[in-house]
Amino acid sequence: MTQRTAETLSAALYRDPAVYEEERKLVFAKSWILFAHESQLSKPGAYVASRMAGFALLAVKGEDGAVRAFHNVCRHRAGPLVDDGAGDCGNALLCRYHGWRYALDGRLASARDFGPASDFDPRDFGLIPLQCAMWHGFVFVNMDRNASDFEQTIAPLEKKASAMALERFTRVRHSEHLLKCNWKTYVENYLEGYHIPVLHPALNASLGSTYGVEIDPPVQFYHATPREGSAVAGLWAWQWPCLGVNVYADGVLMERMWPVDHGHTKLDYLFLFAEDADEASIRRAVAASEVTTAEDILICEAVQQNLNAGVYEKGRLSPKHEAGVAWFQTQIRRALDR
Ligand code: FES
Numbered sequence: 001m002t003q004r005t006a007e008t009l010s011a012a013l014y015r016d017p018a019v020y021e022e023e024r025k026l027v028f029a030k031s032w033i034l035f036a037h038e039s040q041l042s043k044p045g046a047y048v049a050s051r052m053a054g055f056a057l058l059a060v061k062g063e064d065g066a067v068r069a070f071h072n073v074c075r076h077r078a079g080p081l082v083d084d085g086a087g088d089c090g091n092a093l094l095c096r097y098h099g100w101r102y103a104l105d106g107r108l109a110s111a112r113d114f115g116p117a118s119d120f121d122p123r124d125f126g127l128i129p130l131q132c133a134m135w136h137g138f139v140f141v142n143m144d145r146n147a148s149d150f151e152q153t154i155a156p157l158e159k160k161a162s163a164m165a166l167e168r169f170t171r172v173r174h175s176e177h178l179l180k181c182n183w184k185t186y187v188e189n190y191l192e193g194y195h196i197p198v199l200h201p202a203l204n205a206s207l208g209s210t211y212g213v214e215i216d217p218p219v220q221f222y223h224a225t226p227r228e229g230s231a232v233a234g235l236w237a238w239q240w241p242c243l244g245v246n247v248y249a250d251g252v253l254m255e256r257m258w259p260v261d262h263g264h265t266k267l268d269y270l271f272l273f274a275e276d277a278d279e280a281s282i283r284r285a286v287a288a289s290e291v292t293t294a295e296d297i298l299i300c301e302a303v304q305q306n307l308n309a310g311v312y313e314k315g316r317l318s319p320k321h322e323a324g325v326a327w328f329q330t331q332i333r334r335a336l337d338r
């Protein structure tokens with residue numbers, strides 16, 4: 001039986017700043033986001049801070065050992081508490097603007113030299129908290145207090161977690177790429193293997209001919225059989241809306257596809273390797289990923305320019321190879337109510 005094709009999203013959705021503003025609120029502010037790994041938060045005061053879709057977020061380990069996450073935004077006049085990156089803030093988060101001090105659990109401990117005020121209760125000015133959940137050492141956050149249950153979101157990945165043996169991985173390497181394209185342009189590239197034989201000769205040579213997609217919402221899995229000696233393990237997953245999971249022989253790359261604005265995307269790579277992984281296999285995995293990423297960046301930036309140019313309006317998706325893209329686009333239509 002022949003299948004019907006799906007029509008792509010219209011090009012305007014990839015270039016319109018107003019669409020991006022909607023996505024910030026309707027997609028990113030409502031989704032579970034992989035934010036850090038617990039090995040980055042080893043003792044009280046250790047924090048990770050980063051900007052995702054314009055939201056400044058931070059996760060910090062408390063005196064009680066619990067990891068909590070907050071907006072990195074002071075309740076006085078919106079100053080940042082910490083710079084982006086990983087570090088140690090000691091026993092308090094100190095605003096870098098006028099020095100308000102917050103306990104590691106988010107309470108406002110002192111509004112420095114504020115002056116007497118009858119209508120100001122510091123208890124009303126704690127940091128804005130995020131939901132926080134742990135999964136095999138990974139810290140996920142969600143800005144939406146009424147967000148869907150984390151267990152339900154993570155269930156598809158959890159089914160495959162034993163195949164990934166994530167607990168072995170404790171050595172973090174971090175790298176970033178800034179792309180001149182809309183985040184959806186990059187995500188959709190990730191969601192299909194159709195382009196692999198054309199765009200990625202090295203990756204293609206390391207894989208057998210089978211490439212299967214399995215959609216288990218909100219996750220998609222891609223399977224291929226790696227050839228002998230390949231750096232990749234032949235298993236990739238992607239979780240709505242912006243997380244790729246690339247499994248290597250001796251590690252895993254959590255690939256965060258985070259929008260910066262409507263026309264720029266940051267690839268924030270959290271590589272994790274086993275404590276005893278040898279340096280050569282780490283270098284091989286990182287190098288294989290860098291080659292594939294460089295090829296994807298070039299094509300995604302070229303595609304984005306064409307989407308911006310106003311000639312192409314809509315295309316069709318291959319029923320054989322692009323079911324993952326079609327699923328993603330359906331979720332975008334649903335989220336934006338279009
Ligand atoms: S903005 Fe934080 S102390 Fe003023």
Ligand SMILES: [Fe+2]
Nearest residue numbers: 189195200296
């Ligand atoms: Fe690719």
